[in-house]
Amino acid sequence: MTERQREAPHRAGAAALLGPPNVGKSTLLNAILGTKLAIVTAKPQTTRSRILGIHHRPDAQILLLDTPGLHESGKVLNSALNGSVVSAVEDCDAGLLLVDARRGWQPANDRLWEALGAAGKPVVVAITKADLGDGCPADWPEAVRQLAPVLPVSALQGEGLEPLLDAVVELLPESPPLYPEDELTDRSLRWLAAELVREALFMELEQELPYQIAVEVTEFDESRRDLVHIRASLLVTRNSQKRIVIGRGGEVIKRIGIAARREIEALLESKVHLELWVKVEPRWLKNPERIQSLGYV
């Protein structure tokens, strides 16, 4: 513990990780927690719902809210995702606004900056993927620099995390810890397992298809100590998609299963038997209640 941490009053509160799709929100959450909690892929719009990750330090407890990337399309799922961004802005004590070092300040950054300002929330700006860019990207609104600390960070290389967290902690209210010390997230292992299946879908399937698929764990049996049995449905909207996900001779779904099982075993620290079933559910993407029951809002 540093001198500063020993003397400072304890602080606790929520910081929302906000930014455009693919800016590195989930990677930053995982790097801060030192655990893979949120799935990460090279494609934008991977995260579908808010996840709480709890970072404990001697002087503070930071409740980090990972959010879906804010984007412009009006589809039902997308507006549900943007809804969870809005509620994260409302619920947080401080905003951690992310800007990609290579892409610079985006229209989504403007909208989030304005929303945080309107809600009266203090902001720290993080320039992500600092290992890829050189310094601060151009076309940077001067007002932002005057009103918020701007700090570079590389989540992949673990650089800049502590100064960033120090800046966030300064914005949190004085408070005793809000969660027990061993608590890492508000999400169940069952839900995290479904997410890891979804991550494997993004790795194994081309282009738009992963966005059309939902994963629902229908059975999560931990009664055997040496082997956790998990059954999950992959919900697609059309028969043609089902054929692609299964692949010739079942080869695609087999690869998805192997990749997902490996990650789930690392999460659960146990052997896992993973059974995947592809189901056609034409309306899941259009039905707000269904999107909610799948845990995406």
Ligand SMILES: Nc1nc2c(ncn2[C@@H]2O[C@H](COP(=O)(O)OP(=O)(O)OP(=O)(O)O)[C@@H](O)[C@H]2O)c(=O)[nH]1
């Ligand atoms: N080089 C480099 N790449 C990074 C860094 N952080 C994230 N990435 C990459 O950026 C891509 C997107 O990362 P995510 O963490 O999924 O981004 P996100 O903001 O959560 O994306 P959505 O959930 O889709 O909105 C992945 O390919 C990451 O590996 C970083 O610090 N350096």
Ligand SMILES: [Mg+2]
């Ligand atoms: Mg994400």
